[in-house]
Amino acid sequence: xxxxxxxxxxSLREASLNRLAARQLIRLAPEGxxxxxxxxxxxxxxxxxxxxxxxxxxxxxxxxxxxxxxxxFVTPEYNRSVPGVLKNAIDVGSRPYGKSAWNGKPAAVMSxxxxxxxxxxxxxxxxxxxxxxxxxxxQQPEAYVGQAGTLFDSSGNIADxxxxxxxxxxxxxxxxxxxxxxx
Ligand code: FNR
Numbered sequence: 001x002x003x004x005x006x007x008x009x010x011s012l013r014e015a016s017l018n019r020l021a022a023r024q025l026i027r028l029a030p031e032g033x034x035x036x037x038x039x040x041x042x043x044x045x046x047x048x049x050x051x052x053x054x055x056x057x058x059x060x061x062x063x064x065x066x067x068x069x070x071x072x073f074v075t076p077e078y079n080r081s082v083p084g085v086l087k088n089a090i091d092v093g094s095r096p097y098g099k100s101a102w103n104g105k106p107a108a109v110m111s112x113x114x115x116x117x118x119x120x121x122x123x124x125x126x127x128x129x130x131x132x133x134x135x136x137x138x139q140q141p142e143a144y145v146g147q148a149g150t151l152f153d154s155s156g157n158i159a160d161x162x163x164x165x166x167x168x169x170x171x172x173x174x175x176x177x178x179x180x181x182x183x
Contacts, residue, residue: 004067006038009075021110021167028164038061040088041085046095051096068105069182072174073107075126077111080122081121102135107136123144141173
C-alpha cells in the first residue's frame with residue numbers, strides 16, 4: 001500500500017513560491033509515496049479554552065495529520081521565523097495535551113525564499129518545534145531554496161536541471177527516511 005504524505009505549505013498566497021515547490025516535490029515523489037497538500041488557511045486561531053469544544057476545522061485537520069504516514073513542511077521565512085499561520089497549524093495539531101497528531105511522524109523541511117539565505121532561519125525555527133513534537137526529521141540533504149523568484153517557469157515547473165535534480169534527491173532521501181521510520 002502506498003504511504004500517505006501530508007504536505008503543509010506555510011504560505012496562503014495564491015502565487016506562493018512555496019506552493020509551487022511543494023507541488024514539484026509531490027510530482028517527483030517516488031512510486032509508493034503519495035503526497036497531498038493539507039490546507040491550513042481555514043484553521044481558527046488556537047485557543048486553549050476551546051480544547052473541550054474544538055472547532056470542526058481543528059478536528060478535521062487533526063484527523064488528516066493522524067491519517068498521514070509522514071509530513072513534509074514547505075515554508076517561507078517571515079521575519080527570520082515561520083509564518084504565524086504555519087505555527088498556528090502546528091499548535092492546533094499538537095493538542096489536546098497528550099494527543100498530538102504529529103507524534104512520531106517522520107518529517108522533512110524545505111524552506112523557499114526569493115532571498116539569498118533560502119529561509120534558513122524559518123527552517124531551523126521549525127525544526128525546534130518538530131524536535132519537541134517527537135517527529136524524526138530528515139537531516140540530509142538540508143533544503144534552503146534561495147533565489148526562488150527565478151526558479152519556476154510559467155507553468156510552475158522547475159526549469160533548471162541542477163535544481164530539479166536537487167529536488168529529486170531531497171524527496172528520494174525523504175522516501176527512504178519514511179520507510180526507515182515507519183511500520
Ligand atoms: C517576508 N519575506 C522574507 N524573506 C526572507 O528570506 N526572510 C525573511 O525574514 C522574510 N520576512 C518576511 C516577512 C513578511 C511579513 C513577508 C510578507 C515576507 C519575503 C518572503 O520570502 C517572500 O514574500 C516569499 O515570496 C514568501 O513565500 P511565498 O508566499 O512565495 O511562498
